[in-house]
Amino acid sequence: MSPGAEAKPPQRVAVVGGGWAGLAAAVHATTLGHQASLYEMAPQLGGRARSVTHDGITLDNGQHILIGAYRDTLALMRRVGVEPDQVLHRQPLTLLYPDGSGLCLPPGPALPAFARGVWAWRELPWRQRLGLLALAAQWRWQGFRCAPALTVAELARRCPPQAYRELIEPLCVAALNTPAEQASAQVLLTVLRDALFGEPGAADLLLPKGSLDALLPRVAGEWLRQHGASVALGHRVMRLDVDASGADIDGERYDHVVLATPPGEAARLVETLAPAWSREAAAFRYQPIITAWLQASAARWPQPMMALRADNRRPAQFGFDLGALGGPRSTYALVVSGAAAWVDAGTNATRSAILNQWDEAFPARQHGPVKWLDSRTEKRATFACTPGLKRPAARVHARVTVAGDHVEGPYPATLEGAVRSGLAAVQALGRAGSGA
Ligand SMILES: Cc1cc2nc3c(=O)[nH]c(=O)nc-3n(C[C@H](O)[C@H](O)[C@H](O)COP(=O)(O)OP(=O)(O)OC[C@H]3O[C@@H](n4cnc5c(N)ncnc54)[C@H](O)[C@@H]3O)c2cc1C
Numbered sequence: 001m002s003p004g005a006e007a008k009p010p011q012r013v014a015v016v017g018g019g020w021a022g023l024a025a026a027v028h029a030t031t032l033g034h035q036a037s038l039y040e041m042a043p044q045l046g047g048r049a050r051s052v053t054h055d056g057i058t059l060d061n062g063q064h065i066l067i068g069a070y071r072d073t074l075a076l077m078r079r080v081g082v083e084p085d086q087v088l089h090r091q092p093l094t095l096l097y098p099d100g101s102g103l104c105l106p107p108g109p110a111l112p113a114f115a116r117g118v119w120a121w122r123e124l125p126w127r128q129r130l131g132l133l134a135l136a137a138q139w140r141w142q143g144f145r146c147a148p149a150l151t152v153a154e155l156a157r158r159c160p161p162q163a164y165r166e167l168i169e170p171l172c173v174a175a176l177n178t179p180a181e182q183a184s185a186q187v188l189l190t191v192l193r194d195a196l197f198g199e200p201g202a203a204d205l206l207l208p209k210g211s212l213d214a215l216l217p218r219v220a221g222e223w224l225r226q227h228g229a230s231v232a233l234g235h236r237v238m239r240l241d242v243d244a245s246g247a248d249i250d251g252e253r254y255d256h257v258v259l260a261t262p263p264g265e266a267a268r269l270v271e272t273l274a275p276a277w278s279r280e281a282a283a284f285r286y287q288p289i290i291t292a293w294l295q296a297s298a299a300r301w302p303q304p305m306m307a308l309r310a311d312n313r314r315p316a317q318f319g320f321d322l323g324a325l326g327g328p329r330s331t332y333a334l335v336v337s338g339a340a341a342w343v344d345a346g347t348n349a350t351r352s353a354i355l356n357q358w359d360e361a362f363p364a365r366q367h368g369p370v371k372w373l374d375s376r377t378e379k380r381a382t383f384a385c386t387p388g389l390k391r392p393a394a395r396v397h398a399r400v401t402v403a404g405d406h407v408e409g410p411y412p413a414t415l416e417g418a419v420r421s422g423l424a425a426v427q428a429l430g431r432a433g434s435g436a
Pocket residue numbers: 016017018019020021022039040041042045046047048049061062063064065066235236237238260261262265289291378380381382403404405406413414415416418
């Protein structure tokens with residue numbers, strides 16, 4: 001506490017939802033000296049970024065990538081006792097395709113690293129390299145700002161075509177989970193400013209080694225219990241009643257409530273309390289992500305993550321060698337982001353398109369046969385990050401704040417956005433002290 005600041009009495013804080021936003025809120029409230037109670041309706045913590053068991057193998061609900069710019073997520077992991085270097089594989093941003101082409105950023109300060117990386121991208125004709133550097137310089141000169149109504153495709157219409165297909169489109173769909181023709185140019189520029197052109201190391205890729213559970217959810221759950229917080233699993237909160245002196249969660253009294261559920265559920269819980277907020281939260285549109293797991297015992301990749309050429313017959317934009325990341329051996333995760341069109345195409349069509357894509361990228365004569373293991377479709381993986389999207393504010397009522405990757409902010413739906421909103425949702429409670 002800063003000298004002279006008045007100590008406040010500890011508050012009873014309910015956090016509804018045990019995803020990364022709710023975990024951040026509960027850990028932070030506990031650190032500030034408050035009495036936190038976390039409610040999660042699933043039998044485990046982690047929300048959309050959790051581990052799941054498929055046929056006896058532990059995999060993640062979907063492959064996740066963190067980047068060096070995820071400052072608050074990495075700090076939260078350290079706070080609960082996880083050393084990021086031990087659970088994350090760090091490498092400079094590399095979009096390497098199976099034919100060996102692609103952008104590889106060297107380490108070091110962002111701008112020179114980007115310029116050197118683009119210049120070393122030999123498969124890109126030199127005129128396109130110059131065109132890409134000129135475009136990046138223009139975005140920087142404009143302060144990474146553009147008209148709010150622009151889509152990424154419109155923003156990048158002067159981008160050289162191969163650079164657009166092999167850099168801008170994959171970066172857009174990886175960061176915003178929304179195809180470039182529909183995605184918000186302003187949000188992508190903000191991500192580029194803070195990651196690609198941010199601090200040294202901000203653009204580094206941090207790939208989970210092993211399961212997502214070990215990065216935060218399981219450890220944060222244990223940390224909370226050890227520090228006196230309560231964690232109720234399998235409890236779907238059905239009612240929130242608020243008055244001037246506090247709030248009731250399913251009949252249990254609290255001083256403050258953090259709703260860290262997806263927006264539709266938060267909208268239901270505050271429908272009477274804050275109808276306008278509820279309508280705004282209920283209006284989100286979503287984009288799916290499909291993750292397919294394949295087994296190929298003879299495949300050899302030069303690095304754990306590969307970019308893949310995607311179009312209307314090749315669904316996946318990225319592949320991950322889980323064995324090289326400490327997960328199950330010979331197992332590969334292929335990720336289809338912004339996958340609405342493939343969900344419409346149906347499971348069988350998507351499965352055979354992914355298998356064809358694999359065969360084309362990693363021919364059996366070099367990489368041996370491939371076997372389909374499983375797939376998972378998250379229909380509401382993230383909100384569709386479209387131009388001018390209005391996102392609901394974090395404050396609903398003096399006693400109710402909202403956390404989650406959907407809350408008003410400059411970034412797309414990410415772990416870092418979720419964690420930052422969780423921290424912010426309890427920050428205003430201040431530090432509790434015995435002097436009250
Ligand atoms: C397949 C996939 C891949 C992704 N890849 C990336 C990536 O590479 N990088 C990245 O940064 N982000 C990625 N994301 C996005 C990231 O997972 C989310 O931004 C983040 O997990 C959101 O966390 P959250 O806490 O806001 O929400 P959630 O994780 O949705 O958590 C909300 C929690 O609330 C619980 N809940 C709901 N209603 C109630 C209730 N009434 N009572 C009690 N509990 C309730 C839910 O069960 C859930 O656990 C990906 C998402 C998916 C699905």
